[in-house]
Amino acid sequence: MSLRLRRALLLLVAASxxxxxxxxxxxxxxxxxxxxxxxxxxxxxRGLHEEKAHALLRSLLEAAxxxxxxxxxxxxxxxxxxxxxxxxxxxxxHREAVRVERWERGAETAxxxxxxxxxxxxxxxxxxxxxxxxxxxxxxxEVLEVRSFRELEAAAxxxxxxxxxxxxxxxxxxxxxFRAYGENAELRxxxxxxxxxxxxxxxxxxxxxxxxxxxxHTGLMRYEDGPPRIPAAAVATEDADGLSARLRETPGLTxxxxxxxxxxxxxxxxxxxxxxxxxERPGEIILIGGHLDAWDLGSGAHDDGAGCVHAVEAxxxxxxxxxxxxxxxxxxxxxxxxxGGTGGRSYAGAPERExxxxxxxxxxxxxxxxxxxVGIGGGPEVLRRFEGLGALLRSSGVVLGLVxxxxxxxxxxxxxxxxLLGGLIPDAARYFDHHHSALDVLEAVxxxxxxxxxxxxxLTAFLIARDGI
Amino acid sequence: MSLRLRRALLLLVAASxxxxxxxxxxxxxxxxxxxxxxxxxxxxxRGLHEEKAHALLRSLLEAAxxxxxxxxxxxxxxxxxxxxxxxxxxxxxHREAVRVERWERGAETAxxxxxxxxxxxxxxxxxxxxxxxxxxxxxxxEVLEVRSFRELEAAAxxxxxxxxxxxxxxxxxxxxxFRAYGENAELRxxxxxxxxxxxxxxxxxxxxxxxxxxxxHTGLMRYEDGPPRIPAAAVATEDADGLSARLRETPGLTxxxxxxxxxxxxxxxxxxxxxxxxxERPGEIILIGGHLDAWDLGSGAHDDGAGCVHAVEAxxxxxxxxxxxxxxxxxxxxxxxxxGGTGGRSYAGAPERExxxxxxxxxxxxxxxxxxxVGIGGGPEVLRRFEGLGALLRSSGVVLGLVxxxxxxxxxxxxxxxxLLGGLIPDAARYFDHHHSALDVLEAVxxxxxxxxxxxxxLTAFLIARDGI
Numbered sequence: 001m002s003l004r005l006r007r008a009l010l011l012l013v014a015a016s017x018x019x020x021x022x023x024x025x026x027x028x029x030x031x032x033x034x035x036x037x038x039x040x041x042x043x044x045x046r047g048l049h050e051e052k053a054h055a056l057l058r059s060l061l062e063a064a065x066x067x068x069x070x071x072x073x074x075x076x077x078x079x080x081x082x083x084x085x086x087x088x089x090x091x092x093x094h095r096e097a098v099r100v101e102r103w104e105r106g107a108e109t110a111x112x113x114x115x116x117x118x119x120x121x122x123x124x125x126x127x128x129x130x131x132x133x134x135x136x137x138x139x140x141x142e143v144l145e146v147r148s149f150r151e152l153e154a155a156a157x158x159x160x161x162x163x164x165x166x167x168x169x170x171x172x173x174x175x176x177x178f179r180a181y182g183e184n185a186e187l188r189x190x191x192x193x194x195x196x197x198x199x200x201x202x203x204x205x206x207x208x209x210x211x212x213x214x215x216x217h218t219g220l221m222r223y224e225d226g227p228p229r230i231p232a233a234a235v236a237t238e239d240a241d242g243l244s245a246r247l248r249e250t251p252g253l254t255x256x257x258x259x260x261x262x263x264x265x266x267x268x269x270x271x272x273x274x275x276x277x278x279x280e281r282p283g284e285i286i287l288i289g290g291h292l293d294a295w296d297l298g299s300g301a302h303d304d305g306a307g308c309v310h311a312v313e314a315x316x317x318x319x320x321x322x323x324x325x326x327x328x329x330x331x332x333x334x335x336x337x338x339x340g341g342t343g344g345r346s347y348a349g350a351p352e353r354e355x356x357x358x359x360x361x362x363x364x365x366x367x368x369x370x371x372x373x374v375g376i377g378g379g380p381e382v383l384r385r386f387e388g389l390g391a392l393l394r395s396s397g398v399v400l401g402l403v404x405x406x407x408x409x410x411x412x413x414x415x416x417x418x419x420l421l422g423g424l425i426p427d428a429a430r431y432f433d434h435h436h437s438a439l440d441v442l443e444a445v446x447x448x449x450x451x452x453x454x455x456x457x458x459l460t461a462f463l464i465a466r467d468g469i
Numbered sequence: 470m471s472l473r474l475r476r477a478l479l480l481l482v483a484a485s486x487x488x489x490x491x492x493x494x495x496x497x498x499x500x501x502x503x504x505x506x507x508x509x510x511x512x513x514x515r516g517l518h519e520e521k522a523h524a525l526l527r528s529l530l531e532a533a534x535x536x537x538x539x540x541x542x543x544x545x546x547x548x549x550x551x552x553x554x555x556x557x558x559x560x561x562x563h564r565e566a567v568r569v570e571r572w573e574r575g576a577e578t579a580x581x582x583x584x585x586x587x588x589x590x591x592x593x594x595x596x597x598x599x600x601x602x603x604x605x606x607x608x609x610x611e612v613l614e615v616r617s618f619r620e621l622e623a624a625a626x627x628x629x630x631x632x633x634x635x636x637x638x639x640x641x642x643x644x645x646x647f648r649a650y651g652e653n654a655e656l657r658x659x660x661x662x663x664x665x666x667x668x669x670x671x672x673x674x675x676x677x678x679x680x681x682x683x684x685x686h687t688g689l690m691r692y693e694d695g696p697p698r699i700p701a702a703a704v705a706t707e708d709a710d711g712l713s714a715r716l717r718e719t720p721g722l723t724x725x726x727x728x729x730x731x732x733x734x735x736x737x738x739x740x741x742x743x744x745x746x747x748x749e750r751p752g753e754i755i756l757i758g759g760h761l762d763a764w765d766l767g768s769g770a771h772d773d774g775a776g777c778v779h780a781v782e783a784x785x786x787x788x789x790x791x792x793x794x795x796x797x798x799x800x801x802x803x804x805x806x807x808x809g810g811t812g813g814r815s816y817a818g819a820p821e822r823e824x825x826x827x828x829x830x831x832x833x834x835x836x837x838x839x840x841x842x843v844g845i846g847g848g849p850e851v852l853r854r855f856e857g858l859g860a861l862l863r864s865s866g867v868v869l870g871l872v873x874x875x876x877x878x879x880x881x882x883x884x885x886x887x888x889l890l891g892g893l894i895p896d897a898a899r900y901f902d903h904h905h906s907a908l909d910v911l912e913a914v915x916x917x918x919x920x921x922x923x924x925x926x927x928l929t930a931f932l933i934a935r936d937g938i
Contacts, residue, residue, distance in 0.1 A: 049642040172917075173518040175866050210917070370839070370896050372868055397644050399841055399868050427839050427896065429917050448641075448679070448898050 036466070040392040040459055042321035047455040050320075053313040054447035056084065057305050057368070061442050065299040067292060069339040070102030070267045077292050078272050081308065081333055088316050090274035090331070098346040100269045100336045103130055105296060106260020110204070110233065112243065113140060117250040123243060124214045124236040125204065126297060127261040128188060128221040129339060131232040134202070138258030139163075139231070141201050145247050149186070149194050160199035163255055165247075166191050167206045167240050170432070177210070177428045178366075181435075184208055188219050188234065196227035202257050203232045206240040209432045214238050217437040218295050220338060231259045271343050275330040276315055278465060284327040286461045287361040287419070288314055289410055291337030298440030302431065306368030306450060308333045310424060313454035318462050325465035327359065334410040337365065341409045348413035358419035359469045362457055363408030367434075368450040369426035371398045374460050375406025376422035382469070389463045396459060397452040420469055422460075424453050505935070509861040509928055511790035516924040522782040523916035525553065526774050526837070530911050534768040536761060538808040539571030539736045546761050547741050550777065550802055557785050559743035559800070567815040569738045569805045572599055574765060575729020579673070579702065581712065582609060586719040592712060593683045593705035594673065595766060596730040597657060597690040598808060600701040603671070607727030608632075608700070610670050614716050618655070618663050629668035632724055634716075635660050636675045636709050639901070646679070646897045647835075650904075653677055657688050657703065665696035671726050672701045675709040678901045683707050686906040687764050689807060700728045738804045740812050745784055747796040747934060754797045755930045756830040756888070757783055758879055760806030767909030771900065775837030775919055777802045779893060782923035787931050794934035796828065803879040806834065810878045817882035827888035828938045831926060832877030836903075837919040838895035840867045843929050844875025845891035851938070858932045865928060866921040889938055891929075893922050 047053075064077035078095060085093045110123040127133070144162040146152045152159060152166075166187040174180040191203045207217040216234045223229045235243065246253060272292065278284065290307020294300020311331035318329065334343035347353075362374070374393055376382055383390070383402060390401035406423030415421055426449070434440040516522075533546035547564065554562045579592040596602070613631040615621045621628060635656040643649040660672045676686035685703045692698045704712065715722060741761065747753065759776020763769020780800035787798065803812035816822075831843070843862055845851055852859070852871060859870035875892030884890055895918070903909040 044644065045642045048644065051641065172520065173514045175513065175517065175864075370898055395644075429839055429921075430915055446899055452898075 036388060036392060036463055039323055039462055040396055043317050043458050044396045044455055046321050047317050047451050048448070051447045051451045052316065053309050053450045053454045054445065056313060057301060057309045057445060057450065058442055059084070060305055060308065061299045061301060066296050067294040067300055068103070068296045069293040069336045070100045070269055074269060074293050074335065078270055081272055081292065081312070084312060085274035085331070088312070089319065090315060091277045093274040095270035095272055096347060096350050096352060098269050098271055098335045098343045099266055100342055101339060102264040102267050103339065104262055104264050106133060106262065108233065108259045108261070110235070110255055110257045112246060113254045113256055115250060115253055118246070121242070121246070123239040123255070124216050125233040126216040126218045127259045128205065128232040128234055129218055129295065130221050131192070131259060131261055132229045133259045133261045134231050134257055138256050139201055140254050140256040142252055143243070143247060143255050145244060152194055152198060157199070159195060162200055163202045163204060163257065164191070164195035164200040165204045165243065167244055169206065169237070170208060170210050172210050177432050180210070181208055181432055189222055192221055192230050192232040193224050193227055196230045200230060202230050204235045204255070205232065207234045207237050209237060209435065209437070211433045212237045212241070215437040215439055217435060218297055219436045220340070231257060233257060233259060269335045271335055271347050272333040273330060274315070275328050276319060276325050278327040279324045280326040282328050283356055284468070285330050285356055285358045286327060286464050287330050287332055287358055287411065287414070288364070288457050288461055289332040289334055289361065290364045291335070291343065291410055292333040293335050293338050295338060295436045297436065297438045298434065299442065300440055301442045301445050302367035302434050302440050303436065304337065304365045306445060306453070307364035309450065310364040310454045310457050313451070314458035314461060317454065317458045323462060325462055327465040327468070329461045329465050337410050344410035345413050348417065353417070358414050358417055360420040360422060360464050361411035361414045362406065362422045362424065362460060363411045364424040364453065364457065365408050366424065366426050366428065367431045368445045368453060369428070369430060370449045371424055371426050371453045371456045373400040373403040373425040374398060374422060374456050375403055375425050376420060377407065378420045379404070382420065386463070389460060392459055392463070393456055396455055398456045424457060426453060505857060505861060505932055508792055508931055509865055512786050512927050513865045513924055515790050516786050516920050517917070520916045520920045521785065522778050522919045522923045523914065525782060526770060526778045526914060526919065527911055528553070529774055529777065530768045530770060535765050536763040536769055537572070537765045538762040538805045539569045539738055543738060543762050543804065547739055550741055550761065550781070553781060554743035554800070557781070558788065559784060560746045562743040564739035564741055565816065565819050565821060567738050567740055567804045567812045568735055569811055570808060571733040571736050572808065573731055573733050575602060575731065577702065577728045577730070579704070579724055579726045581715060582723045582725055584719060584722055587715070590711070590715070592708045592724070593685050594702040594726070595685040595687045596728045597674065597701040597703055598687055598764065599690050600661070600728060600730055601698045602728045602730045603700050603726055607725050608670055609723050609725040611721055612712070612716060612724050614713060621663060621667060628664060631669055632671045632673060632726065633660070633664035633669040634673045634712065636713055638675065638706070639677060639679050641679050646901050649679070650677055650901055658690055661690055661699050661701040662693050662696055665699045669699060671699050673704045673724070674701065676703045676706050676906070678706060678904065678906070680902045681706045681710070684906040684908055686904060687766055688905045689809070700726060702726060702728060740804055740816050741802040742799060743784070744797050744799040745788055745794055748793045749795040751797050752825055753937070754799050754825055754827045755933050756799050756801055756827055756880065756883070757833070757926050757930055758801040758803055758830065759833045760804070760812065760879055761802040762804050762807050764807060764905045766905065766907045767903065768911065770909050770911045770914050771836035771903050772905065772909055773806065773834050775914060775922070776833035778919065779833040779923045779926050782920070783927035783930060786923065786927045792931060794931055796934040796937070798930045798934050806879050813879035814882050817886065827883050827886055829889040829891060829933050830880035830883045831875065831891045831893065831929060832880045833893040833922065833926065834877050835893065835895050835897065836900045837914045837922060838897070838899060839918045840893055840895050840922045840925045842869040842872040842894040843867060843891060843925050844872055844894050845889060846876065847889045848873070851889065855932070858929060861928055861932070862925055865924055867925045893926060895922060
């Protein structure tokens with residue numbers, strides 16, 4: 001076919017959409033880059049063939065394995081990912097300031113003290129994020145085991161002077177692990193406050209995982225004005241079961257808890273931004289984001305190295321296959337999701353948002369597992385509008401395609417600015433095995449599953465950038 | 470509510486089906502055990518809470534880690550699972566004879582021989598199942614690398630006296646790993662025949678996996694009458710890449726291959742059967758099956774320990790929650806899937822089949838990963854008929870519910886007897902990482918994912934046993 005005929009046909013395609021595509025197909029012309037089918041095919045094949053997401057994740061975890069909000073590691077992660085984005089030729093690569101609270105872990109131990117009934121036993125524990133430390137020599141107290149705030153309340157004065165041990169396993173009969181997690185998370189977040197109100201001197205909280213192992217899982221806890229700020233630690237599930245068994249044998253046993261953690265004041269950090277600038281409406285933005293900070297026990301591979309890599313790899317793929325989005329597709333790596341979400345709020349409120357309009361924002365913060373769906377808000381009308389995207393996602397490895405749902409801490413503030421919120425919804429069966437623990441490492445992330453998430457977000461962002469909302 | 474009123478309502482429910490269920494619900498009566506919703510709820514909660522499938526798998530792999538067809542290990546597996554089925558109170562537990570060919574592995578090595586260009590290098594290889602061995606001192610020959618049978622054909626006489634090295638990577642741009650596997654499997658199965666026709670003395674076949682590692686993956690190969698029977702081995706993907714690189718540097722290098730494998734004649738083995746007898750139509754059977762034999766490099770945890778455990782755990786769950794199927798639900802653990810499927814053919818042709826009618830047969834032989842769907846044959850009409858089952862599966866953790874598809878080697882012969890064929894369709898992203906290699910071990914199977922597969926099959930079998938086809 002002559003170049004001229006090919007050009008004429010492509011113009012026809014561009015001018016008149018679907019019908020012309022069939023004409024073009026009848027002439028044996030390859031679809032132009034603006035054809036959704038062709039875009040999807042290219043992104044899928046390139047992504048699966050190269051599988052670069054995993055290498056990108058490896059590079060991030062090697063450059064900055066420890067990325068606690070406000071830490072030097074978090075700054076190293078910013079520097080690394082900024083260099084990555086520049087190296088990939090993204091536009092408008094820059095940081096935006098975020099004020100964050102810094103917290104440091106320090107040494108941490110807990111032992112069941114020796115008694116007439118048995119020798120000293122180590123417990124695998126870790127401080128919960130934000131907890132105050134103990135005095136250097138630690139604190140020793142009897143342990144009161146409860147399953148719930150209600151049981152704590154019923155115990156009345158029995159908590160006074162004790163370590164309250166919240167030992168409610170996640171309910172494994174609940175199908176959705178996120179729901180089972182949500183049902184127990186209050187014990188971790190508010191346990192110290194509730195126990196302190198009743199005179200407790202510290203809390204131990206059973207780790208939020210369905211696994212039975214010796215890895216404690218950290219996560220945020222909060223204090224409130226009023227009750228004393230008492231130390232709070234998570235205890236691994238096997239150790240929680242062991243402590244519970246010992247308590248049944250030996251009422252009155254004491255645990256000595258030492259936590260070296262401390263607040264280290266507030267510091268400046270950043271969100272990191274990079275984008276593919278829209279060719280027609282650059283002020284209209286489709287955002288894909290994850291959070292760059294992470295808990296420090298593992299290397300935050302799933303939570304949320306995977307989300308950061310999803311965002312960057314999605315943009316890389318769009319660019320690599322030669323697609324130019326009509327609207328701007330932006331990757332945002334948020335700081336401080338784990339310690340309160342100041343990054344998300346700072347981004348939404350930054351002066352740089354003047355004159356920008358966010359059509360949609362997709363958060364990936366549920367790990368790098370097989371993508372079951374891309375969630376999107378806006379109700380049935382939006383789902384109907386993007387039926388074609390749903391079909392493309394299904395033929396690109398996203399099991400259910402496009403469904404209602406999604407969103408997350410970092411993008412939530414953009415709802416006020418009219419953005420539709422969405423997100424990647426991967427398989428959650430293994431997520432809480434790793435979450436906030438030493439098991440959240442590169443080896444737990446499967447290269448192909450991770451890549452499929454990036455492909456899903458690339459397709460979603462490109463199609464919305466093409467068609468608007 | 471009085472016991473009498475409760476009984477009366479339950480009778481009403483049993484007599485008049487759906488409408489009465491609503492009446493019963495309006496009276497606040499719990500659904501009877503025959504209500505699909507109630508059955509599904511019980512099976513799901515019991516399964517997730519107890520998660521016994523993984524412990525069952527562990528017990529099988531500990532009792533019989535090596536289960537090559539016809540081996541003492543396979544007999545140990547039969548004895549173990551027979552005891553398990555009896556212990557669980559299954560009915561009609563018995564074995565049915567299967568004549569199988571036995572093959573033994575022996576020691577196996579391959580080295581790139583030292584030359585002026587470099588030292589000796591070990592290659593990670595394993596004999597393909599059914600291969601003849603080499604002489605004890607091995608054989609040494611130059612290597613001819615090809616990507617396909619077409620390339621081999623084009624090389625004409627160049628293969629004479631050589632080791633033909635089939636080095637075509639699985640195409641990772643293909644979305645469905647089973648399709649990518651299928652596209653390359655002929656090199657493993659027929660490579661020795663095609664190479665021998667052209668005078669080759671042995672074949673090395675690149676392992677069928679998308680992983681890059683040093684674990685060779687075995688699997689069945691076949692000879693045909695005519696061409697000489699030459700030894701055939703798989704080479705790990707990293708070693709295949711290394712050998713290929715060395716061949717580019719050093720044309721004419723030689724590899725010395727030693728394979729101690731041999732055929733050990735035919736022996737008697739068995740399929741193992743156990744069931745929940747139908748209360749109303751015991752001669753109508755819904756079969757769930759996996760295969761008990763396995764390759765010997767790992768312990769066959771996914772392939773197909775998982776499938777055996779799916780079948781047994783599905784029956785256990787139905788029984789444990791107090792459900793009595795109207796038709797017979799039968800677990801069949803087939804022998805010899807990997808070495809030719811004599812177990813499936815023997816089962817279909819056994820005298821015990823007289824007077825039995827198999828309505829449907831579901832095979833689980835795609836690993837113990839997250840169930841994406843239950844597949845069923847019979848076309849759109851059957852899918853419509855079982856829409857309710859599809860919805861129950863979706864609310865029980867089977868992402869897509871009931872879809873068209875499924876089937877497998879062991880149940881295929883039952884199609885002639887009118888059985889609808891189906892099967893469990895788990896996520897396949899990781900399957901070929903483990904398949905037929907030393908990586909197919911218990912640790913690669915996730916307890917919750919495995920259990921969800923058993924739950925899916927329990928629900929499917931129970932509903933079909935209730936409603937017929």
